[in-house]
Amino acid sequence: MSLGDKSVYSPLTNLKNLFKKPITVKYPKEILKVFPKDGVSPIYRGLHTNDLNKCIGCGMCQRICPFDAIEMKVIGENEQGRAIKKPVVDYGRCSFCGFCVDVCPTNSLKMSRHYIYKVKTVKSMSAKEEVEHIKQKFKLMPDESLGDDIGYNTGKAKKILG
Amino acid sequence: MMDSPSYMLSKIAEKDNLTVYELFFGPNHPGMHGNFGYVLEMIGTEIVKVRPNAGHLHRGFEKLMEQKLWVQNIALVPRICVADPDPNEVAYCTAIEKILRVDIPDRAKFLRTITLEMSRLSSFLMGMGALAAAVGLYTAMNIMTADRDLILDLFEWLTGARVYHMFSIPGGVRNDLADGFVERLYKVLDHLEKRLIEYDKLLFENPIIHKRLKGLGYVSKEDAVKYGLTGPNLRASGNPYDVRVDDPYAAYPYLDVRVITQEGGDALTRAIQIRLEFEETINLIRRALKTMPEGEIRLNLGNLSALKVPKGEAYAKVESSKGEFGYYVVSDGGMKPYRVAVRGPSLPAGLLLAQKHLPKMKIDDVAAWMASLAICPPDIDK
Amino acid sequence: MIAAIRVFGYSLFAIFIGLLFMGIGRKIIARIQLRLGPPFYQAFLDVGKLFARKSITHNFVMDLGMIMSLAGLLSTMLFVPVAGHMAIKTSSNLILIIYLMAIGHLGMAMAAAASGNPNATIGVSRALTMMLGYEIPFFTVMLGLIIFNGTSSLELIAQSQAGGILNWNMVKFPLGFLAAEIALQAIMGEKPFDAMVAPAEIASGPMVELGGKYLGLAFLTHAVSIFVETGIMVNLFMGGASNVFTFVLKQFEIYLITILIEAVFPRFRIEQAVKFLWTVPMSIAVVQLAIILL
Secondary structure, three states, rough: OOOOOOHHHHHHHHHHHHHOOOOOOOOOOOOOOOOOOOOOOOOOOOOOEEOOOOOOOOHHHHHHHOOEEEEEEEEEEEEEEEEEEEEEEEEEOOOOHHHHHOOOOOOOOEEEEOOOOOOOOOOOHHHHHHHHHHHHHEEEEEOOOOOOOOOOOOOOOOOOOO | OOOOHHHHHHHHHHOOOOOOOEEEEOOOOOOOOOOEEEEEEEEEEEEEEEEOOOOOOOOOOOHHHHOOOOOOHHOOOHOOOOOOHHHHHHHHHHHHEEEEEEEHHHHHHHHHHHHHHHHHHHHHHHHHHHHHHHHHOOOHHHHHHHHHEEEEEEEEHHHHOOOHHHOOOOOEEOOOOOHHHHHHHHHHHHHHHHHHHHHHHHHOHHHHHHHOOOOOOOOOOOHHHHOOOOHHHHHOOOOOOOOHOOOOOOOHOOOOOOOOOOOOOOHHHHEEEEEHHHHHHHHHHHHOOOOHHOOOOOOOOOOOHHHHOEEEEEEEEEEEEOOOOEEEEEOOOOOOEEEEEEEOHHHHHHHHHHHHHOOOOOOOHHHHHHHHHHHHHHHOOO | OHHHHHHHHHHHHHHHHHHHHHHHHHHHHHHHHHOOOOOHHHHHHHHHHHOOOOOOOOOOOHHHHHHHHHHHHHHHHOOOOEEEEEOOOOOOEEEHHHHHHHHHHHHHHHHHHOOOOHHHHHHHHHHHHHHHHHHHHHHHHHHHHHHOOOOEEEEHHHOOOOOOOHOOOHHOOOOHHHHHHHHHHHHHHOOOOOOOOOOOHHHHHHHOOOOOHHHHHHHHHHHHHHHHHHHHHHHHHOOOOOHHHHHHHHHHHHHHHHHHHHHHHHOOOHHHHHHHHHHHHHHHHHHHHHHHHH
């Protein structure tokens, strides 16, 4: 066959797809198994997870963040009376580039393989209040942990930035 | 045609001062992709004047890049072309490396080449699908979207994200291949090669496709150069120019890239050009995988968040699926670029060639014309 | 009173069958596109949702046009014999049926023109141009059948084919069936003759300004038109049917062919479509007419 030939019957051969198994699946009920692990890829750049014991609050992640999504929040004071800061990620701004993970000096900040973030809406709220509510909720607070399912992380041996 | 009914009707309408009306083809129109539009001035169904209506992408890439660190811009540049993001990253990083006068490790070059070619495959699938959808063949579009997903799965495995990979950084790439990735890539390539036969039957042998696209948007050999078309559009007009061969970057000097040219220059030729280059790209990935060396994937440039690029300027160009992407980067020796200028492949076709082709065209063909020239609006608005 | 109930019942039946066909058609197209597709009852859900919506109208003419297009097709449906039964006892004249069918298109034209959107106007002008294209070959085929049977009553034409598959006009006049089948593709507005909707070109044409209940009405109109058009084909070429179930099954066979062609062909430009309809099916129909006359 040379390209540029035409035939009325050629497109009709595609009707055989009718007897093939469809590619799509009923998503929440069944999922496609694509990767060695179930779900998304083993190094997926999903929602962040921070190991608070390791985090020293240096603020490197805040400095590298291209979209100003990370904010250092004071969560208490240490014995010397200095503020302990931990990162808060605003998912309204985050682009999931993963540079904050690359730059973290202690490898405490990692990305998980979770990518669905649920916010429960309160029905009694007005539209304006609801926006503010979601703005506040759509953040990864230091006390939240998604550490069970680590996705993108650099590890000590594979330091990328810095 | 002077004696055609539409012409006569338009003459009658002209007498009654009912001549021209404006039709907004985009940004909110099913035939338009991206935040872009044409304001068409029409008589009946015939276009008399066209006014490109750009500026709906309120991002200002070039200006924004001057306010961010060198490495932060990596997260921004892929957004200039959604369908084919990797050429942007590679071009930007190559320009920085040119100013820094460093040579990245060979394995990094090959990894960049493989991502570039995979990105080209996914973009070609999207382009062919868009062309099919523009003339109403949604079956082809759906099957191609499904096949594109297989490539996106591979990207997810390699880089951690499906669409905006942010894989290249100055000095190399961020990740090495995972275990089992190469076998899987071979499998996907075999699958795509098999599917290509189906695409031929469904799309390229379809008599109605031939009827719709033949002679549409003809670009002569000289015009293609004059208007600054690049990539498959240029080669479909008979100009053997390919950045991968004429000014090789990444690992292309080690690979034997075959330049495909065709005579013809109409929409059908451009569609077949994409189809032929798709086949060639599959072979190119196979060759690259075979000759890929072992070794480092990154050059240590110190702390990249504090990267300072010495004073200087460089232009790096990359052959994307739509044409040549060029990044002109100027550094004043600081933490941030002094100026980044982007040359996008859609700008000459989307703005200049539209002025020549769209007048006298019927409204029927605008979407197919746009899809055949692979106009990707975000790089008009950069 | 009984007549009114019968009319109402027949209308509901036609709408039900039409929507069911639309849902199954979507499912089949989805499978050809290697998708799982929506459930077969999706069209009912769509219509239910659309009628639950608030909707905006442009003016009174638009309301009238939408109602007129549905009413025109429903009244056409009353003259189509469904397995020998009819809502009103009439002669089921073919010529009457074909001219009533045009009211559906004219109503849609009125509604679209009243909405004032240039895309809708282009779409309607295309729909009416397409009508010129398909009516000539389809009428030529019908003329042959009317001459052969000596009657223009759809019911009598259907009855004359009784007694086995070999008596069907489909087998007796294969060329005529082919021409009518191509023309039917255009009558139903499926690809390659769907230039009147053409989402990528004119943003769905007549439907562009419709939303909510109006889009729901357009859905119902489409459903009834599917029922009427396949019903005419079954009566003309497949010998009608002895009971309603066989009739619907035969209708579905006709619809299935349309859907399968729709799935794998892109659309013609409007002038190409009319030119094609005036050459290919037209010449086949003329050959068939000549065979019948000689």
